[in-house]
Amino acid sequence: MKLYISKFLLGLFLLSTQFIFAQNLSKKQFSVKGSCGMCKERIETTAKKAGAKEAVYSIDTQTLTLEPNSSVSTDEILKKVAEAGHDNEKFKADDDTYKNLPGCCHYERNQEPSKTEINLSSKKENEFYVKGNCGSCKARIEKAAKDAGATSAEWNAEKQTVTLNFDPTKTSTDKILKKIAEVGHDNEKYKSTDPVYSELPGCCLYDREIPFGEANPNIHFEGGTKSEQNEQNNHKSSNENHTKHEKNIEGVTITGGKAATSLNKKETGLVFNIDKKELLKAACCNLSESFETNATVDVSFSNAVTGTKQLKMLGLEQKYTSLTKELLPEIRGLASAYGLSFIPGRWIESIQLTKGGSTVTNGYESITGQINTELLKHADTPETSLNLFSDFNGRAEANITSVSKINDHWSQTFLLHGNGTFGDTDMNNDTFLDRPKGTQINTAYLLNFNDLDHSGFGSHFGINFIKDERTAGQIGFDKKLPQNQQSLYGVGIDISRFQVWNKTGYVFKGKPYQSLGWMNQYTYHQQDSFFGLRNYSGKQQTYYSNLIFESIIGNTNHKYKAGASFLYDGYDEMYLSQNFKRNEIVPGVFAEYTLTGLKYTLVAGARADFHNLAGTQFTPRLNFKYDITPQTILRLSAGRGFRTANVFAESQQYFASNRSIEILQNGGEIYGLKPEIAWNYGASLQQEFKLFGRKSSIIADFFRTDFQNQVLVDLDRSPQQLTFYNLDGKSFANSFQTQWDFIPFKNFDVRLAYKYYDVQADYLEGRREVPFMAKHRGFVNLAYSTNKNDKGGFWSFDTTLNWVGKQRLPNTSTNPDEFQLPTYSESYAVLNAQISRNFNKKIRAYLGGENLTSYYQKNAIVDFKNPFGNYFDGGMVYAPIMKANFYIGLDVTF
Incomplete structure (x- = not known):
């Protein structure tokens, strides 16, 4: 139905365009001063209120095109425009009225408006x-x-x-x-x-x-x-x-x-x-390390055996954030546990981080927000870069990126990444590797076509292949031998991943506001792994398609998008001797309307997805922005999201333990469980001001997530059990953050932030705080750089301090005393720092340190001396598991 409505509206617009063209002879142009979109809105609104049948203002030509009613003269209209603050060829605005306009509307008044038509x-x-x-x-x-x-x-x-x-x-x-x-x-x-x-x-x-x-x-x-x-x-x-x-x-x-x-x-x-400048403040070897200087995203180790990291946002786990690459689905399904390591930091050109529900055009899975990664694509001149990195504990990597133009319309990008961890790192002396050993080969090729100025077409093609192998567990474990033939505990994870995608768009001739885009992607992901005597393997094939049409209704103050999407997920998982297969088929339709006013913008969207296993799901989302002043901005948002839980793939951090897995089925079609559904509401206030004569900004935001349904991961029923079941009651997450950015003096940036989380859920034993979530967090980031010398060389100094308050730990009271954890963890602080030297525009060297406070969790693995016993558990991690680590790196651009 929404597609029919969109076509109907488009037809009305085209008819009205023809009518307007037929009336061109009655239109007149006048020179009117203005400078921005707010001016355009004010001038056109004033002219229409004064009696113009039509009024269209062009900022570029500084002209107002009028079609007046027979009952009013153009002079009367232009006089009203001047009274609203805009000089024109007939009348001049009052000085006080002009001064009261917003700062962005202060056009140049020292020249008289021209009375000649501009071409x-x-x-x-x-x-x-x-x-x-x-x-x-x-x-x-x-x-x-x-x-x-x-x-x-x-x-x-x-x-x-x-x-x-x-x-x-x-x-x-x-x-x-x-x-x-x-x-x-x-x-x-x-x-x-x-x-x-x-x-x-x-x-x-x-x-x-x-x-x-x-x-x-x-x-x-x-x-x-x-x-x-x-x-x-x-x-x-x-x-x-x-x-x-x-x-x-x-x-x-x-x-x-x-x-x-x-x-x-x-x-x-x-x-x-x-x-990219933010990413260079830290080691940033992959996406999981790209947020260490960012206050919004929390980064932590997922367990003490595999050494993988996970993200949290708005007080909830990574799985509730939509993680995309090139606006295409990326880290989801079987890739949830290790996917953050599949995007090398040197491949990243930029990251867009959205807090709260994102646009409906990008799908239905976003609940707490969206993180989109863009890969390197274009360069004015051919550019090839080499990055070499090594830390002091046996990790090394190399990156080669090459971006070049083929001709005026075609360009290409080659991306190659290789890493290896070869040293035995055991800083807490528990005989277990603090991070796995292994290698990764990752390569991608991007091809871009751009002919917007002539044909209106553009296209982007990409292909990516990854082979990742890692071995963890006790030092000395031999992955070549079966686990049941050796006494040492081992973990082996082998992943193969292949992707191919295309995005093609067309911008209609003479209508820069109207376009059509089509995105397609195929992903194949295979994982074969074992955790001691516990095996887990899985295959996932995903096809995603998204078609979007965009245009306007009358003028650019009224924009709309409409489209359709299709998602296919084929899963084949094996856990121990149990096989779990399913196919998720999800066609969907969506529409979104954007209303732009003088000081506000409203974006209202909705989508309907027809999930073959979860049923029809309706997803509305609303975002509103109001510019109280040009320096004070209020934002409000509300929206719904839903997803299907992959209970095995998303909980692999607990596989390195002797917990048995139990699923309390609830009549759903996916592992016997129903889909997760949540509402997210948010409000933020942004205030800009001058401090020390320079720009400063304070942002405060509050978000609440209410689960209508959720798949709870219960670690408290028994230390020897991991239980999954659907929510029966309430589950919510409150997130408050305030961030202050300022520049005390030239080249010195300061970022301060504080976060408060209140995350609770009704488990079978009653309402409790969700474990491993600190209520209080503090953040400080300092960045200083020297002035460039004649060759373009300069020094940069960056440091980040993260303070994490106490966290509730899962209940281990039934364990023997020596294997019990306290109810709450300690608070701790982590300090990272980096010094880099740009010798010129082509050579950069850097030296850095992570966790310079050397705080680490001493009891990261419960009963590490008996990994095949009942109490062994490597998933009770709330803090770093490695002491201070240092690294060096080199960037060379050819």
Whole structure:
């Protein structure tokens, strides 16, 4: 039904477009001053209230196109526009009215509005389109042009062009326009990075979504709809480890300077963009280590035997967060336990982190949020990078990335990763390896096609293969021998994974607001493993398809998306002697509407998914943003999500124990259990202000997750048992976080955060706190860099302190005294630090240390001396299991 409605609305829009075209002769254009989207909204609304049948304002041309009613004159309309604060060719706004406009609306008033109609297509050969607003923009653009070698430069705010004169033997237009982009101004050749743009004064924040006249900027396209590109925040690589957005989004930096982490100021939801600069603050060997300098995501060891890490967000486990790659499903199903190690850190171009329910266009599984990873894709010039890494405990890895253009439309990326852990690390002297030994080979190839300016088509193709082998357990265990032929306890995990995907999109000619995107992905995942005498193996085949159409209703203040998706999951698991097979087939439809007002944005969406095992599921989601002032932003969200629990794959951290597994079936079709369903509600307040003359930002947010149904993992019924059953009662998670970012002095970024969690559930024995979840957490991140020298060299110093409060531990009171754990753990602090030296734009070396406080859990394995006994348990981990560890690395770009 929603698809029919979408087609009906589209038909109405096309009919209205034809009608408007037929009425063009009655329209008139007038010069009106304005600078941003808020100006556009104000001017058009005022004109219509004054009697205009139609009013369309263009920020680029500074013109208002009017079709007045017969009962009102254009002079009357333009007078009302001036009274609203906008100078025009007939009337000038009152000074007080102008001053009361928001800062972003303060256009340049020192020039009289032109009374001639503007034609952008008539620019001269030495004119180039450059975005800007005011006198400050003019000075910045002209200075940048001259710094790049221009003998003269004149920027015209009305035409949005810069006229250049230069000696072609000393510089070029490309060099000059690239320099202009580097200081924050999009132009017909280059796009400014989002962090640089967001650092411009408020009066300089031009509208980045409205295209230039006939010369559209070169926007790289990765497939899908334009709004999908907006969500992806795709970046280009650069030698300075800064990145360039492939599709604009307007953001506000929360760390200052060329920000490593930015909060998108225009995004309705709470979306953080983490770029490559943030990832370089730590070792970041894979995705699980990419959040160690981030306050939102909690990273911890999952158990004391396999050495794997897990993420938690909003007080809930990783499985409730949608983890995607290139906006395609990634870490889910059988990949839940080890998938974070399958995305090397040096492959990552950017990460988009959304708190709370994400858009319905990305599926139904997101409950606490979404983490999307973008891989390296484009570079202006061919670029090959080598990364070498080693720590002092036998871990080594190498990464080779190569990004190059094939021609004007095609580009390609080669990605290769290899790692190995060869040393026997046992820092707590319990005879068990603190992390597994083994190797991983990981390779990917990406192919991109971009012909938006001509045919309107773009496409992105990717293929990825992974072979991961690891051995854990007691030192001396021989994986070549069967477990029943040796006395030492061992763990073996072998994983093979293959993926192929494609995203193709089309932007309709002459309608940049209307597009069609289609995404497809196939994944094959196989795991063969054993934990002592306990074996677990599984195969998963997944096919995912998502088709999205996007357009507007009347104007860009009313946007909508509509589409359909299809998901197939085929599972074949073997645990001990039991075989579990199932096929999940989920066709779905969705629609989303976006309403943009003068100070608010509302995004309302819903989807219906027809799950063959879980039944029909309806998923509504709502996000609302209100700009109280340009510096104070309120966000509200609410939404539903559902998922099917993979009880074996998602609980492998408890397999390295002698707990027997029991499933209390409840009539469901998946392991006899019903699907998990939860509602998430959130509110956040963002406040910007000046401190020490520099930008500062405080963000406070509160989220609550209420489970309508949940598959509980009960560790308390008996220390020798692991029980799964559906919730009978209430289960909730309250999450409060406040974060303050400021810059005390130049090049020194400070980030402080505090988090409070209240996570409880009704287990069979009554309501209890969920184990391994600290109520209180503190976070400090300090980053300082020196100024660059003539060769582009500089030093960087980064340090992060995480304080974790006490956590409830599972009940072990029935164990013998020596194998009992306390009710609550100790609180502790973990300190990480790194020093890096960029010798120039191509060579970087770094040295760092993890867990420099050397706090580790001394009783990480219960009854480690008798791993085949009743009380052995390697899953009771609440803190680091390794003492201080040091590492070195080298980055070389060719």
